[in-house]
Amino acid sequence: GQNIDQPTEMTATEGAIVQINCTYQTSGFNGLFWYQQHAGEAPTFLSYNVLDGLEEKGRFSSFLSRSKGYSYLLLKELQMKDSASYLCAAYDSNYQLIWGAGTKLIIKP
Amino acid sequence: GAVVSQHPSWVICKSGTSVKIECRSLDFQATTMFWYRQFPKQSLMLMATSNEGSKATYEQGVEKDKFLINHASLTLSTLTVTSAHPEDSSFYICSARGLAEYNEQFFGPGTRLTVL
Numbered sequence: 001g002q003n004i005d006q007p008t009e010m011t012a013t014e015g016a017i018v019q020i021n022c023t024y025q026t027s028g029f030n031g032l033f034w035y036q037q038h039a040g041e042a043p044t045f046l047s048y049n050v051l052d053g054l055e056e057k058g059r060f061s062s063f064l065s066r067s068k069g070y071s072y073l074l075l076k077e078l079q080m081k082d083s084a085s086y087l088c089a090a091y092d093s094n095y096q097l098i099w100g101a102g103t104k105l106i107i108k109p
Numbered sequence: 110g111a112v113v114s115q116h117p118s119w120v121i122c123k124s125g126t127s128v129k130i131e132c133r134s135l136d137f138q139a140t141t142m143f144w145y146r147q148f149p150k151q152s153l154m155l156m157a158t159s160n161e162g163s164k165a166t167y168e169q170g171v172e173k174d175k176f177l178i179n180h181a182s183l184t185l186s187t188l189t190v191t192s193a194h195p196e197d198s199s200f201y202i203c204s205a206r207g208l209a210e211y212n213e214q215f216f217g218p219g220t221r222l223t224v225l
Contacts (some may be wrong), residue, residue, distance in 0.1 A: 033213060042202045042216040043153070087153070097143075097214065101152040 002026045004100035006088050011106045012078055020073045020086050020103045028093020034062050034073045035087040037102065043087055046073070075105075083107045111137045113205045115217035122193055123225055129189045130220045132203030138183040139205035143214060144176075147200045159186050193224045 005023045012018040024032065031050035035043035049055055049064035049071060061074040073086055088100040112135040122128050132142055144156045157173075159165040159180035167173045177189040186205075190197055200221050204214035 035216075040200075040221075042219040045213055045215065048213055097155075099153050099155070 002092060002098045004088055004090060004098055006086075006100045006103045008101070009104045009106065011108060012075075014078055014080060014107055014109050016078050017074065017076050018078060018105065020075075020088075020105065022071045022073070022088035022100060024069050024071070024088070024090045024098070024100075026090050026092040026098055029066065030091035030093065030095055032062075032064055032071045032091075033087075033089045033097070034060075034071075035089065037085045037087060039084075046086075078107050080107050080109070111135075111205070111207070111215040113139075113203065113215045113217040115203055115220050117220060118218065119221040119223075121223045121225065124194050125192055127189055127191045128193055128222060129187055130201055130203075130222075132186045132188070132205065132217050134184045134205040134215070137205075137207050139186075140183060140208055141206045142180055142186040143204045143206070144178060144186075144188050145202045145204065147202060147219075153202065156188075190222065193222070195224045198222055198224045 003025045033048050034046040036046050037043040047062035049062050054063045059076045064071045085102040085104050087102045089097050114133045116131045142159050145153045146156050147153050155168050156171045157165045157167045157178050159178050161180050161183050165178035180186040200219050202219040204216045206212050206214050
């Protein structure tokens with residue numbers, strides 16, 4: 001079956017760095033997404049990786065290793081507003097988006 | 110980036126009534142739209158995928174006669190919750206994808222439905 005695994009919850013301190021890991025098993029693979037979702041709101045797009053390596057976008061970076069079925073989202077200089085759920089999702093061979101359950105990130109002052 | 114709107118943002122209705130939710134892609138043509146449901150503190154659950162001009166594909170366990178989806182144009186899809194019951198109370202979110210399959214999905218702001 002197809003599956004996305006990511007931690008349920010993580011806690012970090014304002015100003016620090018946090019890495020949210022995601023592993024995936026899909027029938028074929030056509031890229032991996034990270035979305036941010038604040039409570040009571042719809043997800044917003046953060047990043048898309050289809051090739052191995054690190055994509056940097058401001059304070060957020062996303063990494064992909066296709067051979068390991070692994071990705072991570074790196075958040076630097078954490079701010080209180082970064083408290084949210086972070087969703088990992090992968091496209092399978094049919095471009096069906098397989099969603100992880102999300103990682104709730106709690107930022108403490 | 111691309112903008113997707115949803116209307117209404119929230120709705121309260123009586124049990125047994127029907128509710129229609131609209132999803133519009135404002136600045137791009139969306140050949141495919143997706144409808145999700147999300148219960149509190151749970152992950153997104155895909156309900157159905159709709160392609161413009163064809164019948165929606167429903168996920169296992171989703172009643173197609175209860176959740177009617179119409180995708181009549183490249184910019185509009187509607188979800189009608191028929192004979193709503195309190196257990197249908199949830200956060201309904203649509204997303205739209207552009208012409209290419211590899212395009213990311215852009216999400217609408219969601220509709221919070223409360224059935225009394």
